[in-house]
Amino acid sequence: xxxxxxxxxxxxxxxxxxxxxxxxxxxxxxxxxxxxxxxxxxxxxxxxxxxxxxxxxxxxxxxxxxxxxxxxxxxxxxxxxxxxxxxxxxxxxxxxxxxxxxxxxxxxxxxxxxxxxxxxxxxxxxxxxxxxxxxxxxxxxxxxxxxxxxxxxxxxxxxxxxxxxxxxxxxxxxxxxxxxxxxxxxxxxxxxxxxxxxxxxxxxxxxxxxxxxxxxxxxxxxxxxxxxxxxxxxxxxxxxxxxxxxxxxxxxxxxxxxxxxxxxxxxxxxxxxxxxxxxxxxxxxxxxxxxxxxxxxxxxxxxxxxxxxxxxxxxxxxxxxxxxxxxxxxxxxxxxxxxxxxxxxxxxxxxxxxxxxxxxxxxxxxxxxxxxxxxxxxxxxxxxxxxxxxxxxxxxxxxxxxxxxxxxxxxxxxxxxxxxxxxxxxxxxxxxxxxxxxxxxxxxxxxxxxxxxxxxxxx
Numbered sequence: 001x002x003x004x005x006x007x008x009x010x011x012x013x014x015x016x017x018x019x020x021x022x023x024x025x026x027x028x029x030x031x032x033x034x035x036x037x038x039x040x041x042x043x044x045x046x047x048x049x050x051x052x053x054x055x056x057x058x059x060x061x062x063x064x065x066x067x068x069x070x071x072x073x074x075x076x077x078x079x080x081x082x083x084x085x086x087x088x089x090x091x092x093x094x095x096x097x098x099x100x101x102x103x104x105x106x107x108x109x110x111x112x113x114x115x116x117x118x119x120x121x122x123x124x125x126x127x128x129x130x131x132x133x134x135x136x137x138x139x140x141x142x143x144x145x146x147x148x149x150x151x152x153x154x155x156x157x158x159x160x161x162x163x164x165x166x167x168x169x170x171x172x173x174x175x176x177x178x179x180x181x182x183x184x185x186x187x188x189x190x191x192x193x194x195x196x197x198x199x200x201x202x203x204x205x206x207x208x209x210x211x212x213x214x215x216x217x218x219x220x221x222x223x224x225x226x227x228x229x230x231x232x233x234x235x236x237x238x239x240x241x242x243x244x245x246x247x248x249x250x251x252x253x254x255x256x257x258x259x260x261x262x263x264x265x266x267x268x269x270x271x272x273x274x275x276x277x278x279x280x281x282x283x284x285x286x287x288x289x290x291x292x293x294x295x296x297x298x299x300x301x302x303x304x305x306x307x308x309x310x311x312x313x314x315x316x317x318x319x320x321x322x323x324x325x326x327x328x329x330x331x332x333x334x335x336x337x338x339x340x341x342x343x344x345x346x347x348x349x350x351x352x353x354x355x356x357x358x359x360x361x362x363x364x365x366x367x368x369x370x371x372x373x374x375x376x377x378x379x380x381x382x383x384x385x386x387x388x389x390x391x392x393x394x395x396x397x398x399x400x401x402x403x404x405x406x407x408x409x410x411x412x413x414x415x416x417x418x419x420x421x422x423x424x425x426x427x428x429x430x431x432x433x434x435x436x437x438x439x440x441x442x443x444x445x446x447x448x449x450x451x452x453x454x455x456x457x458x459x
Contacts, residue, residue, distance in 0.1 A: 007212035021412035057405030061415030
């Protein structure tokens with residue numbers, strides 16, 4: 001078991017969001033009956049948590065909707081507004097879906113404190129929002145704040161007893177209600193930005209969403225990777241070891257630096273993009289063309305254009321440089337994972353990857369998971385959705401780390417762990433999964449009735 005990890009996901013609860021028509025829960029709590037892969041268990045403040053989880057399901061079963069729901073919650077907290085796309089998220093197989101309450105809640109650990117944060121939304125109005133120090137089922141939860149909106153749109157706010165008993169805090173509470181709290185905006189960040197001593201725990205909770213929760217979509221690239229590899233020697237070392245270990249014939253990854261003025265002259269790069277650099281965050285601007293990112297960054301008064309260059313080994317030991325846009329989608333997907341897997345080994349963060357196997361060979365995906373699974377020095381949590389059955393190997397994943405998403409007859413997504421089946425540790429779970437033993441696979445029973453030739457001859 002591993003001790004002293006400070007940022008973890010415990011559980012997620014979803015109700016009436018996307019395909020979750022009924023309340024469902026996903027969690028990383030180990031099954032007490034399992035004794036395999038004990039190094040996969042982190043211990044934080046008396047609670048045990050798993051470091052890894054793989055979520056399986058047929059296309060359309062809802063596994064990606066779990067990731068989307070968590071992404072909605074993060075966006076809601078960080079932007080202080082309900083995401084525009086959230087308007088379309090109520091479960092649609094119900095009467096008047098827009099008028100029904102939607103619930104998102106998450107339990108997590110940040111800096112050795114367990115928190116519970118939940119929000120209820122109806123018709124783009126925040127009906128409830130609450131933050132507690134979680135008692136983890138062993139003691140009562142401790143209120144940090146709770147806000148409610150009644151049927152007439154009036155908002156009420158309640159804080160901890162420690163906050164409420166100080167007279168001057170009533171003035172702050174009234175100011176928040178009158179001037180700052182809007183019924184369509186979450187208030188976690190607003191509360192976290194207060195310097196009031198009784199509200200300091202809210203800062204920790206907010207930092208989990210801001211700094212400790214990382215979501216990687218199938219089409220999202222690692223941001224400013226050419227610059228990161230250029231300025232971070234440890235990342236460059238990790239990147240080269242990582243890519244060499246994948247046996248792709250790539251011997252070296254490095255950053256090609258070109259004076260931006262020269263690039264404008266040589267390639268016709270619009271000068272207005274260089275001028276836009278002064279308005280960009282961190283004096284950095286990323287430009288994408290296919291698989292290639294050009295990062296414009298100002299360093300010591302000079303504007304540089306940085307791009308990745310990969311050195312391949314060919315016949316007769318010939319080394320040849322390739323630009324990123326000459327690489328395959330699979331190679332670029334691996335490069336996008338470099339910051340995440342370095343972070344997983346070094347930092348107590350939560351990385352959630354949707355469709356991890358996208359563009360990757362099954363053996364490469366298995367090697368990625370294997371490296372993380374068998375490394376006993378990791379510090380982060382890895383959660384990913386996948387179709388890749390080669391990972392269903394009990395030497396890599398515990399039964400309680402394997403989850404399934406499946407839709408019922410009402411179109412609702414159900415979530416359940418393999419550990420619910422109480423399989424023996426020696427059983428071939430890949431074979432069982434592919435045979436439909438655990439559900440969560442496509443139903444193909446009527447495909448044999450499809451006569452391709454009839455369609456081919458129709459005019």
